[in-house]
Amino acid sequence: MKRRRNPMIVTLLGLRGNGRASVYTEPLWGLSMMLVLPYTSVFMLALGVHDAQIGLLATISMLSQVVFGLLSGVITDKLGRRITTAVFDIIAWAIPCLIWAFAQNFWWFLAASVVNGAWQVTQNSWDCLLVEDVDRAEIPKVYSLVKVAAEFSALFAPIAAVLVSSLGLELAVRILYLNAFVIMSLKIWLLYRYTTETTTGRIRMQETRGVSIWRSLSEYRGVLALIVRSKGTIFALVIAALVGAVALVNGTFWQVVISQRLGVPDALLPFFPMVRSLLSVLFFFTLIPLLTHARHLKAPTLIGFGVYLAGQLLLVGIPAPGGPAVTATYGLLAVCLMLDAFGAGMLFMLAESLVALHVDRAERSRVMAIQRTCVMLVTAPFGWISGWLSGMDRTWPFLLTSALLVLGLIVAGLFWVTTHAETHDDAHSHA
Known part of the structure; x- marks a missing residue:
């Protein structure tokens, strides 16, 4: 009797177009930001940022996300899913990675936190790019693949551990942020190169042409x-x-x-x-x-x-x-x-x-x-x-x-x- 293949594997191999590009590039997150995130707060402490300031930065980051989150739907509809994802991934990840890599004090982290809040825009546009042209029956499995890719990306953690133990915390984290800048930039380019605007995205771009952002928000x-x-x-x-x-x-x-x-x-x-x-x-x-x-x-x-x-x-x-x-x-x-x-x-x-x-x-x-x-x-x-x-x-x-x-x-x-x-x-x- 023929052995039945795992449905998740079938979905992974059967993905085409935007779904394939979105899922296949997701592991690059593990080779970039996931390497450095465990050190974020400790790196701030090492540069003289106090506990209360670290908490304040978390709050400011969240408030920045609130603003960008409110605007995300409007921006995604006006620019289209593909362009919005590329532009705001650069703003939200590539630029802050450079700021973090050369950070000297609280004010550098403050600037990076405000700019990084733009990831709420790509959270919206990337979701649309991922699923809008995928068969509805496959959507839960596609999200499961993304979740598993995100969790397994933590397997790259030993790379960061080796760097920190051999170079010391501060220098290693700066190198990891520069690495994140390069890898995230590659991820952004690959995703833009191998995706096309979704059908729904083209319709919404047409419908919102000439409509102001303020009217859409009202x-x-x-x-x-x-x-x-x-x-x-x-x-x-x-x-x-x-x-x-x-x-x-x-x-x-x-x-x-x-x-x-x-x-x-x-x-x-x-x-x-x-x-x-x-x-x-x-x-x-x-x-x-x-x-x-x-x-x-x-x-x-x-x-x-x-x-x-x-x-x-x-x-x-x-x-x-x-x-x-x-x-x-x-x-x-x-x-x-x-x-x-x-x-x-x-x-x-x-x-x-x-x-x-x-x-x-x-x-x-x-x-x-x-x-x-x-x-x-x-x-x-x-x-x-x-x-x-x-x-x-x-x-x-x-x-x-x-x-x-x-x-x-x-x-x-x-x-x-x-x-x-x-x-x-x-x-x-x-x-």
């Missing part, structure tokens, strides 16, 4: 009313905002606390996101589908908040060794990584799913744009707050995330709004 008022009237959409927004705030704090200060408080050497820092990514991929293919395959998402959401909370509290509770990290420290951090990989993976997927399930289908694109902007606005202050807390005690930002996750448990437990899919499945169920 049409968002009617969409806001749709959101406010939907109890389910508000609930999904609250869950997404809580998950986003926890992610912002962890992304900014997780490496700082294990480096500065727990004594993990700089050269080992990239291995932690690598392990977390691999565990996340493992859970995505095993445990998470088992828990989320049913229509009722309340129980898996509560489990996600609970497990993520356990990981954050354990991180706070790890005793500081008073010098280099000891074996027990690494053992407890390994448990933290496992809990974070499962809890965060579960919650990120469920937060996106809840927003999609409650959204008004006729206005999906504009509602999603406003929702993303609202989430970023609510999330933004937590960068500054966590930086202020970290300046007093490196564990305090994670007490803040723990409180946010407890709030998530309360909101999901007491104020759950049944989704359309659940209603269709069982009109009397609320779980």
Whole structure:
């Protein structure tokens, strides 16, 4: 009997056009930005940037993303998916990489953070370029391929570790940023070279010709009313905002606390996101589908908040060794990584799913744009707050995330709004 091929492999090999170019160039992200991201906060500390300033930069970056996120739909429609992606990838990644590579103090990082916020425009245009000409039945598998490519890109982390251990933190990170500039520029060129404007993109360019950006933005008022009237959409927004705030704090200060408080050497820092990514991929293919395959998402959401909370509290509770990290420290951090990989993976997927399930289908694109902007606005202050807390005690930002996750448990437990899919499945169920 002929052996059946893995559907993900079939999709990967069968991709053509924009889908193929978008997915095939995605691993270059791992050879560029993923090499340097684990060192971002520690590099700032090495250049004299304080904890509170690092938190402030995270908040300013988020506010910049809010502005660009609001404009993203309008820009993408006017310029087209392909040109928008190329131009704003250069603005959002190539230019900041050069600024980071030669950074001397807080003001360099501030400039790079503001410019880097433009990635919210390419988040919109790249998504459109990826899926608009792909068979609808293949879209979930295409996104799965992108997710797996992003997670596996952490496998390149040892390259950064070798550089840091041999050249020292500051010089190695500057080289890694220059490398990111070159690789990202290559990725941008390859994507532009091997894509064409989508059918929907050509239609929207024609429809928005002669229409001002301000007029297009003014049409968002009617969409806001749709959101406010939907109890389910508000609930999904609250869950997404809580998950986003926890992610912002962890992304900014997780490496700082294990480096500065727990004594993990700089050269080992990239291995932690690598392990977390691999565990996340493992859970995505095993445990998470088992828990989320049913229509009722309340129980898996509560489990996600609970497990993520356990990981954050354990991180706070790890005793500081008073010098280099000891074996027990690494053992407890390994448990933290496992809990974070499962809890965060579960919650990120469920937060996106809840927003999609409650959204008004006729206005999906504009509602999603406003929702993303609202989430970023609510999330933004937590960068500054966590930086202020970290300046007093490196564990305090994670007490803040723990409180946010407890709030998530309360909101999901007491104020759950049944989704359309659940209603269709069982009109009397609320779980």
